[in-house]
Amino acid sequence: MDLTLDIKNKLKHYWLPLLCGLIIIYFVFNIFCGNRNIYRLIALKQEIIKAKAEAQTFADQKKRLQQLVDHLSDQSLDTDLLDERARIVLNVAADDDFIILTDSL
16 A cells, blocks of 8 residues: 555656656657658658759750740741751752852852
């Protein structure tokens, strides 16, 4: 009887530190072993860095392709120059074209 009374008296004095200790143990355990632990956080940060690098690569590629498309727009494209380049590349000429051959071609 004296032992149970002694335990009850000690619990009255130490219940708050014991509860705080259990809460601290719970959080420390979840930091290292929980679903959202510190190791998962580090892995996610590395994935974010890789994704940002890949996004930057795609942004650069998009910018380069957009510049190529802009050069093909009607405002920046000289139709005579385009016609001339197409005829040179395709090696064709219209029936009414005069062809002057020079050494520079």
